[in-house]
Amino acid sequence: MKLRTKLTLANLLFKILFISIFVAVTPWLSQRINLYQTDNELIAKREAVIDLIAQYGVEPFITADSENLFASYNILKEEYIVLEQTPLEEYWNYIEVSPRQLGDETIDYRVLNYGFLVDGQSYLLEIGKSLTSIANTEANVRRITWFFLLAFLVISSLFELLYTGAILRPFKILTKKISQTNDPEKFDARPLSTTTSDFQVLDKTLHALMEKINTQIRNEKQITQNISHELLTPVSTLRIKLENVLQDPRLPNKQIAKIEDALQTLYRLKTLVNTLLKIARIESSQYLKNERIELGTLLHQVVEELDHLAKDKHIDVQVLNLENLELKEGNSPLLFSMFYNVVNNAIKNTPEYGRVIIEGLHSTTSQAICIGDNGPGIPADLLPHLFTRFKKQNPADHSGSGLGLAITKAIADFHQIDLKVESAVGEGSRFIFALPAL
Amino acid sequence: MNVLIVEDEQQLAEEMAAYLSKEGFLCEVALTGASASEQIAVNRYDFVLLDLGLPDYEGLDLIAEIRVGNADAALLITTARGAVEDKVKGLDLGADDYLPKPFALMELLSRMKAVARRKFGTASSLLQAGSFTLDLNARTLLHKDQPVTLTKKQFDLLEYLVLNKNKALSRIQLYEHIWGNMLDDQYDSNFIDVHIKNLRKKLKEYDQVDWLTTVRGVGYKADLE
Numbered sequence: 105m106k107l108r109t110k111l112t113l114a115n116l117l118f119k120i121l122f123i124s125i126f127v128a129v130t131p132w133l134s135q136r137i138n139l140y141q142t143d144n145e146l147i148a149k150r151e152a153v154i155d156l157i158a159q160y161g162v163e164p165f166i167t168a169d170s171e172n173l174f175a176s177y178n179i180l181k182e183e184y185i186v187l188e189q190t191p192l193e194e195y196w197n198y199i200e201v202s203p204r205q206l207g208d209e210t211i212d213y214r215v216l217n218y219g220f221l222v223d224g225q226s227y228l229l230e231i232g233k234s235l236t237s238i239a240n241t242e243a244n245v246r247r248i249t250w251f252f253l254l255a256f257l258v259i260s261s262l263f264e265l266l267y268t269g270a271i272l273r274p275f276k277i278l279t280k281k282i283s284q285t286n287d288p289e290k291f292d293a294r295p296l297s298t299t300t301s302d303f304q305v306l307d308k309t310l311h312a313l314m315e316k317i318n319t320q321i322r323n324e325k326q327i328t329q330n331i332s333h334e335l336l337t338p339v340s341t342l343r344i345k346l347e348n349v350l351q352d353p354r355l356p357n358k359q360i361a362k363i364e365d366a367l368q369t370l371y372r373l374k375t376l377v378n379t380l381l382k383i384a385r386i387e388s389s390q391y392l393k394n395e396r397i398e399l400g401t402l403l404h405q406v407v408e409e410l411d412h413l414a415k416d417k418h419i420d421v422q423v424l425n426l427e428n429l430e431l432k433e434g435n436s437p438l439l440f441s442m443f444y445n446v447v448n449n450a451i452k453n454t455p456e457y458g459r460v461i462i463e464g465l466h467s468t469t470s471q472a473i474c475i476g477d478n479g480p481g482i483p484a485d486l487l488p489h490l491f492t493r494f495k496k497q498n499p500a501d502h503s504g505s506g507l508g509l510a511i512t513k514a515i516a517d518f519h520q521i522d523l524k525v526e527s528a529v530g531e532g533s534r535f536i537f538a539l540p541a542l
Numbered sequence: 543m544n545v546l547i548v549e550d551e552q553q554l555a556e557e558m559a560a561y562l563s564k565e566g567f568l569c570e571v572a573l574t575g576a577s578a579s580e581q582i583a584v585n586r587y588d589f590v591l592l593d594l595g596l597p598d599y600e601g602l603d604l605i606a607e608i609r610v611g612n613a614d615a616a617l618l619i620t621t622a623r624g625a626v627e628d629k630v631k632g633l634d635l636g637a638d639d640y641l642p643k644p645f646a647l648m649e650l651l652s653r654m655k656a657v658a659r660r661k662f663g664t665a666s667s668l669l670q671a672g673s674f675t676l677d678l679n680a681r682t683l684l685h686k687d688q689p690v691t692l693t694k695k696q697f698d699l700l701e702y703l704v705l706n707k708n709k710a711l712s713r714i715q716l717y718e719h720i721w722g723n724m725l726d727d728q729y730d731s732n733f734i735d736v737h738i739k740n741l742r743k744k745l746k747e748y749d750q751v752d753w754l755t756t757v758r759g760v761g762y763k764a765d766l767e
Contacts, residue, residue, distance in 0.1 A: 329580055336584045340611050350710075350760075361759030364712060371714045371729070378584060379727040409695075416736045437724050448728055507727055 107275070108268045116261050123253050134245060138238050139214065143199050146216040149231050153185065154220070162187070162222050181206055182237045184213075186230040195219040196228065201235065211236060274298035278307060287389055288317040324388045328381050335377055343370050379507045383493075386438065386514040393519070397434040399473065399539075400426035403462055406443045410451055417456045421447075425464040429471055431539065434519055442515040445508045446475050446535045453533075454479035470541065476534040482527040490525055543588035543658070543702065544568040544722045548578040548604065549620070550596050558591065561647045562654075566681050566698065568722040575599020582607050585723045586715075587615045589654060594621035594632065605635040616657045620645065655679070662705040671704045671766060673749045685748040695720065696741045699734075703754070703764040712761040738762055 105113075157165075165174035165187050172189035184204075196219040203210050213232035220227055274296050285291045291314040296307040346363050349355070355363075385391060407414075407421055414421045431439070450460045454477045465472040482490065491513040494506040516523040520540040527533035545567045549555035552573055559569040567589070572578035575596040582590070582604070590608050594601030601621070608617055619632045622643040629640045638657045641650060655667065655678070669676040675684045681697055683690040692700065698720045703711060713734040718726075738754070745751045753765045 329576060332580045333583050337611070340583055344611075344613065357758065360710075360757075364760045367712060368714065374584065375726040375729060378723070382727075412693075412695075412736050412740055413733065416739070441725050441728070444725055445728055448730075452730075511727060 108265070108272050111268050112261060112264050115264055116257070119257055119260065123257065127250070127253070130246065130249065131242075134242050138242055142214050142233055142238060143216075146199060146214065146231050146233060149185070150216055150218050150229060153187070153229060153231070154218075157222065162189075162225075162227065177206075181211065182234045184230075184232045186228075186232075188228045188230070189225055190228050192219045192226040192228060204232070214238070271300065274300060274303045274307075278303065278310070282310065285314075288314050288321065289389075291318075321388050324384065325390055328384050328388075328390075331377070332381050336374060339370055339374050339377075343367060343374075346370070376507070379511055380493075383507065383511050383514045386511070386518045389518065391435050391438060391518065393433045393435050395434055395436055397431045397436055397439060399429040399431060399439070400464070402436065402440055403443055403447075403473070406440060406447050407462065409444065410447055413448075414451050414460065417451065417454070417458070419451055419454055419457070420459045421451070422459070422461045422463075424461065425466065426462070426473075427464070428466075429464050429473060429539065431519060438515045439519065442512050443473075443475070445512045449508065450475055450477040450479070450533070450535075453477065465536075470538060472536055472538045474534055474536045476532060478532040481529040481531055482525070482533050483529055484527075487525060487527060491523075543698075544570065544586075544719055545589040545591060545654075546570050546572060546578070546581055546585070546587045546615075547591045548572045548575070548596070549591070549593045550574065550598075551593075558647065558650070562651070565651055566694070567654075568720065570722065570724075575601070575604060578604060579607055581723075582611050586718050587612055588719055589616050589618065589657075591618050591620055591650075591654075592637075594619055602631060602635060605632060605637060609636050616654070616661050618650075618653060618657060620650075658705075664705070669701075669704050671700070671707075671764060672751065672753050674745065676701055676704055688748075690744065690748060692741070692744060695737060696744065699737055699741060703762060704766070707764045707766040710757040710760045710763045714761075716761065734761070 166172055166189060174187040175184065176186075177184040196217045199214065199216045201212055202215050203212050212235040214235055215230055215232040218229040218231075220229065278296060281292050291311075293311060293314075295311070296303060298304060298307070346367050350360065350363055403426055404423065407423060411421070447460065447462065454460060458478050460475070460477045463474045463476070465474055491509050493510045513523055516537060522538040524536045524538070525533060526536065543566075545562055547555050547558050547562075547569055549558065549571070550573055555571045555573060559571055562569050570581065570585075570587075572581050575598045578592075578596075579599065590612065592601060592604060592608070596604075601619075605617065605619075608615060617637045618639050618641060619629075619637045620641045620643055632640060638661070639653050641653055659665065659667070667678040669678060673685060674690070676682075676697075677684065678701065681694075681701075683692050683697060683700065699716060702716065702719055713731045714729070716734050717729055738756075742751055742754060745754070755763050755765050757763050
């Protein structure tokens, strides 16, 4: 998941959690607040009524024909005041919720009961406020809160998405730059324009690293060139000298064979150094990779090149389904030698009248080339070391450099070809080259 | 025969390589003087086609290097420099011929063939080997006017042995000159032996090939005249 999405999601989750708690607690809280508010209002009204009575006495409210009772409801029955002359054993002063029957409906009121004495007579003052009206207000407030919170959630999330997007843009550019850099030499060295110091540091560090790698690659190029030149020139000189000695017609056969032996050793030394250098050069990407390569054609050339060896051992080399296998960017001599090595090995390791199959494997998502034989197979304990330099299946085998499969692997890696080996002793081996996705 | 093309102009180098490959040569390309110097020090070539005007290397120095490491190679200088001095100097240092740029690829090929004939001491492009005739231009083998079909590599092998007649060639030399340096890590003496075996079998269908001899401990030789 992208960093931006993760950040926005984390924030959203936190907000939702917070809002949920808030929403869960508000009804209880607002009820409490409302009751408190209502009670305060009721007490204020009581004070006002008591003030009036203190000023004018109870007469304006209670007359003989009013049966010692004064009651006043406002039109919508949201509030009422009742003043009653009644014998009281104690002075009441409390607030409660109590239902009142009014006509055919029952309404819950918050009621303040207050008892007091005027001229030796005890009176009860009741002031009530309908709870429905309180609930209504409450519901309204809650609706507004809900709407507000929802709007907050949407707007803040959108804002965050935009904001993090903008803030993380340099980061996005940086990751894109790295993922597109196959070759450190081709790294885009323009500095990143950002005001975020973390990204500046990241960018600078990356540039420094790339520069370091580039220096190392340049050094390696220089070294490989020097080794090649300095190490192989004496080998070459030695060889010329030995070849000149061979030109002497008076040389006895025994000496000729010895000198020829020395020449072979020199040749092995030359190919060994050459191959090691070649691996180093492939690994440091010193080869060009700029041709579109039709692998079927290439493999047919490899087979043609080795045909005489296969025929000599009566090995049946089959080439199947090699149409439409293509590499967009490749180096054809390198790829040729990669396949040559594996096919040559297959022919060498397969007994007479054996079989070597070179097959294209096509699926909707991937393409691969499989080179299989029905030779003796490779023991399981040797499989992990197959591509290690100088590891030979048969240590007594002196043909080849012991680097064939190491260079094969290096060439495959250079072309982003995934090379795998499957083998079972007695059944044969399969080298599978999975091509990079087109 | 293997050829090293030293040419800093990549397109021209590739064009030359493609053309010469079709004509049966094995080509390697060096785009810089430095890599040419390295390849010359390491590998053996029959031909070196050298552009004298390399930006990174003094061409005349390369000639000296070729004369040390590849004394047998035929050297053909190609250059845009029309200066007579350079031409003379190059030839003095041991270049076999000089081809001013621009040149036609056919012209290059015929010069190379002429140089090869001179080098191997043959006057014509028809080589005699026992009762067989090799036509170096058409790259075909005839037995008393009857064509003998050979694979490309079989012809190359025969041609190289006959051009170097009476000289024992080691398997390594044959491998180097006919298969080049790209696959040298896969060298196997059996490789050449099987080719020679097949070649002998093919030729024996027409006539005895006693002249194609095995030199014990060394390799093969075309014993002619």
